[in-house]
Amino acid sequence: MTPAMTHHITHHLPEPMLADYAAGRLGHAFSVAVAAHVSLCDECRARLAAHEAAGGAVLETLPPEPVSDDLMARVMARLDDPAAAPPEPPAPSGIFPGPVMAALKGRPPRWRSLGMGIRQSLLHAGKDGSLRLLYIPPGRAVPDHGHEGRELTLVLQGAFHDETGHFGVGDIEVADASLEHTPVADEGTPCICLAATDAPLRFRALVPRLLQPIFRI
């Protein structure tokens, strides 16, 4: 059973982002966050399927481009070759949906302290953005930060609230560069989030800007 069934999700992905995921136009970090949210959210799963239906309609109406004469024979010859099967995506485990398990390479998170009890596990950092898990103790605030680009925050355990609302398991917050927010974890359970950016983060308070390249945040 997936965790989604027991949670009521109220914060969803915007339509253009689902369409861009379907069309393969999102960077890696955002793609993981979108795939992880869809794993937990039936509504966004259906909306993604609708975009894929539109993609299928476009595919169907494209003027066909002839393929090499022997292409079909080459494919037919490989049908029984087990090595030609695409790899199976990793299964979900605990609070982590399959796409997050893939980003973790099947291993438990390697937490590093950011101070104040807050920890992060960096999963991906590249020119197209960053992907990390955040661990926030109950009642603790993540320091006020802005970001150059957009940031997606998906709750995997516990809950947080900030200036824009309350976010529980499966909820995803979409923040653009103009939002300076201070997420605070709910009391009770520690909050674990998946955070994806499409540009490097800039923290205001916790880590001096000069240290950012060292912490890779």
Next chain:
Amino acid sequence: MTGEVDTISEETRLLIRVRDGRDRQAFAALFAHYAPRLKAMLRRGGMGEAQAEEVVQEAMLAVWHKATQFDPTRASASAWIYRIARNRQIDIFRREGRPVPDELTESPPPEPDAADALALDQETRRLRAALEALPPAQREMVERAYLGELSHSEIAAATGLPLGTIKSRIRLALERLRHELKDLRQP
């Protein structure tokens, strides 16, 4: 098989034959239909001739191997193959691979509900008709979005989202799918 099933699209019926019977003849027919269209899609995305055929090969092999997961009440053949091809393309070209949502744990029933499959198929046909009925400039924008040439925000910036009819069709499909998924969740 009831009479209704016979009216769902040829491609979806072929894919069901591949799924249920590992039917090579049906697969060959699917290949003949989709390989040239997938190649066109990849070429429009800027891929070279040889590379595009490489990805077409891998995508069609993925269709063969993943056919067991095909559920005609949740996707038409064209939507499902669009997704499989996109996933395979990104798997091949990005070091990190394509992150894909977890499959629903319920496996497709061996005898899918013919009426549901037919309803989805009809919706797909209406979606396609709506696409073809768009004025050429708008249709091109929608095509470029789903072919991955433009992002949806770039399209919005250029034209103010000319998705009108398409969007309402998508919304209909969404309503229906959401309903289906809710049913799936009922014990």
